[in-house]
Amino acid sequence: MLERRKSDRPVQAKATSEQSQAARSSSREAKHKTSRFFTLGKLAAGSILLAGFSLLYRTGLYGSGSLPSTYALCSATRPAIYTADSGNTVSQCLLVRGSRILHTGSLDEVKRFWDSNSSVAHDQEMQSVLKVPLAMRYVPPNAIVVPGMSDSHGHILEYGASRLLPLEGSKDSRAAVDRVRDYIIAHPDILNDTSRYIEGWGWDHTVWPVEEFPSYRELEGDAIVRGRPIVLQSKDGHAQWVSKALLEQMLPLPDSVDGGIIIRDKDGNATGVFLDKAQDLIKKPPLTDVDRLLRFKLTVEDALSKGLTSLHDAGFDPTSLQFFRSQAELGNLPIRIYGMRYFNENVEYWGNQATKIIDHNRLTSRSVKIYADGALRSGGAALFEPYTDNPESSGFMRTDPSVLYEFIPRFMKDGWQVNTHAIGDRANSIVLDAIESAVPNGPDDTVGTSLRPRIEHAQIMRPKDAARLAKLGGQLPFITVIASVQPTHAVSDMWYAQERLGPERVKNLYAFRTIIDSGARVALGSDFPVEDMNPLAGFHAAITRLSPDGRSPHGPNGWFPEQRLTRVEALRGFTIDPAYASFSEGDLGTLEPGKVADYVVLSQDIMTVAVDKILETKVIATVIDGEVAFGTL
Template identity: 55%
Template sequence: MMRHDEKITPASPTGNGPAPSQNLPVQRPTLSPSIKWLSVLVVLVATAGSIPLLLDFVHASDASTGYAICSPAGKDAIYTVSNDLPQVECFSVLGNKIQSVGSLAQVKFKWYSSFLLKTILKGTPGQRWDLPIHIIPDGAIVVPGISDSHAHILEFGATQQLPLEGTKTVEETVTRVRNFVLSNSDIFIDKTRLITGGGWDHTVWPNGTLPTMQALDSDPILRGRPIVLQSKDCHALWVSSEALKPSYPLPEEIEGGVIVRDGDKKPTGVLIDNAQELLKQPKLTHDDLLRRFKVTVREAHKHGLTSIHDAGLDPMSLDFFHGQATKGPLPIRIYGMKFFNETAGYTPGIPHILLPERRLQVRSIKIFVDGALRTGGAALYEPYADNPSTSGFMRIDMAVLRDVIPKFLRDGWQVNVHAIGDRANGALLDVFESVLQGINVTALRPRLEHAQMMTKEDMARLGKLGVIASVQPTHAISDMWYAQDRLGPERIKRLYAFRSIINDGARITLGSDFPVESINPLAGFYAAITRLSFEGTSPHGPEGWFPEQRLTRGEALKGMTLDPAYASFTESELGSIEAGKLADFVVLSANIMTVPGNEIMSTKVLTTAIDGEVVYGTL
């Protein structure tokens, strides 16, 4: 970016001649009390309406910690996501906060006013009040720091070791695993080394059949190695026989899950939903976790993410993040959802982890109600169209939900519940409706994680209750190719019905569920406003899959900035570019609010800043 250093040299304290030379002894101002307070009055009158904020900045850091970001001349290229000033020319940053927002003249006035007040009130001698101004490139825009309201941080780092998404057959997937082993000498030499990867998707393979451990065991390079491969939706594990050995004997059945078996009732090597918990794996080391974390943070910053809501921190992950935060501020803001262990049940008095200055907050609980549509575990009212023998399953006893949800809410925990099928969402809304009567929902902000499919009556009930719908638009364009076969032509109309949810008064917040989908938040923005594949196609043609359910660009931007802030109780500090909020912002190479839809995914992140500090790119 271009940088212009705007400098002002204040008059001497007596008003006669230039300011004292930097090489000469500095004298304190000798204003009489009456003149001093008259000057204060003039500045305060001129800045009426922002006096408290201005006084805050009087006591803030000095000018060396500040700068301004501005649009090219004659343009308002900063999208604030604020109703008062939706687009502006400039904003200034002082310390870790946004000082002012508006035109260049307004930003300069606020900047110099704060330092003039500091000089008058504190007697600070004639310091230089430089305001570095960074002009963004022509065609670029600035948006608030982007949040992903539903993702899995360490899991993403794990899948990047061996990504399997995009393979078209079982054989191609096995080949990718084999090539990974052959290209890593330390893994090739040590046959006991656990091999992990993720992203396989059987729905795009011929006949949509699930893989088997035989496919891994029959390869001479992979035979005898422990291999654990996570499915694209993270609701199934495909394992080798060597990886499954420590978990024997397996139970015949497991509630809320499936051990896939062959015609002889023998396990095939695929474990679905709660059955995944049966697999015994080596304990991860701190270095393993740190390596995964660094991979995710690097990719997050690269794509403009400044905050992530981690949807289900198990004790190991929670301890890791807490430990990292005690050493210093995390490199990205994390809003953690504590994983609910049904076996352990409800434990009263568990304290929240609130370390905003260390960028970690854990004040919500994550509960699973059902499985996923892709693997046939989403709980439906009617059987699956392509498998009438099942209507999915609930992963938790409803009696447990009715017992623990009121207790968590009473203890001040936000309750976030994974619910995908219409039966799962309906059952959960029944519980919320029974416990939210007469309660300040705004103070609790319960969330439906995914909210993929609901009856029309439940969509209306969602808005009436004030429950937040945490949705993932990229799931829609991934599932649109197989979903009608699975649900039939009528039920499909209620899948990913984002516009209907908003029209019924509910608040939505956007995420990706990475590593299930791309970590790039622009993919979610694109999917929300187009409902097209990245190639520009859909089962319903170039207008998009059920185009009446598209979001506007303004709704999509708000859904990945201010709405996630609201969903994490941080809307007073994050989510928009407004004076007094923390200085999280992103510079994009193109104007995603106006460019044709097919140009959105070619947009690059030029700068990602957290607390005013650049963590990716440059200013």
């Protein structure tokens, strides 16, 4: 149990009237290539760098290169291809032509298909293809094949930034400062220039011996670190810790911030920690496209090595959107991206004017991300009742409910998928109310025939609200509300959750089984860089409710084991369910004829191996559009 010094709790400025009322494992060769190209990138002009990476991707920066234009991928002795189709079929072979799947089945069935179609193919080119001997590829004896895996909620550029100066795992604030110090010393250009902006990511006060927010004074206490402009993002992304130099640039500070908190000491002075919307006060130098490109490459390197073929980015600001749009135009996307556009209530409504991007060179952007509340870890999740460990606060709504009631219906009416961040039980209930009010007069008031609003995180949800996820779809068949959840959050937060929420309310936290049994759909992700982006870590957490080393507060059967998912549900949660959540289930998510040949070869069978062996699984190859993007096949 963490020690708390409540008498020394920093004084917090009011967040809103609402608050006052409610109060790495990739190959060595790939890493070498990436590091070398980063060095070249810093020396190159931006336009040359962007064009250069397009060529690098086409020549297999991460993978082993081209496969035959048509080939069969088989397991020599047994069915080992988990198709994730409606029957959860396990096949022996996968027949691929170009970027598409032609057929699945046993080795004999695939050969019969090949032979029988060679004489009846209507396409002359196809006839010539089918008349040549079928090229064969075999997976290793214990390996399996699964559809390309997707992460339904992550932050692409932020993950790349977190790789530059990682703070996760720091045992206390002093250790975090030491990491900043070591980073400065390791970079002579930064060491010799005290004006250089420094950014880090991942500190977590909830695991420190004394659970309290850090202060700028701790940064000033180190002779190497002091006097520099530094901003350090918390693990959950909802708090930033800044140095005195940056804090002074922000003066004078407002007394309060709607939807955010300025942490203050007992004398009312800002300590250098800013929560949620208060983070907008921090002055940062703008990123260049070269900065974005380098961060993007770090993310891609890790994602492909972990078997991810698609990433849902939970919040493109306008400059990020333009960056990814330009990368798509250049053919520079080695991975599929489903981007949610960032909502800013202070900007004129754009839902009736902006153009949606639908699968343009692996980029789709047809959704908007809205924040309802803050985070549980930093005490900003909006609850119906006060926090058990802080009775003075019930969290806060980062966005006023009136704004949600106005803009969720407007975006939905204009045909945008609305993806709303909601953590606390009160925030989730309000978001469901807003969705329910969005289409009062039926499908004629909508654009298109299917709306799939998502609740991002859906962490604390009363059972009656979990039931509403499915009920809305029953009442309004053209609306399917999707819970986009992160299993690794559960096994990270389980150690402090009951202290924060109490023994009864904690039962509604990460209640995935309750949500699924209600008839609702879920899509799984990691919220990287908040958690490990490895989908196998999420798979393990979903089916065990255990930490990676096999522990939980409730013992070896897992934390609230009744909320565990089955292996089939977890596999679908990282494959076909994210495809459905991004309107791409017609092409992605399963290994069926006609669909895109995105798949992953894993070193062992995660569907049958002992649970304590799952995280030993390696990615042998990641294939996108029928081509090896990572590894060897």
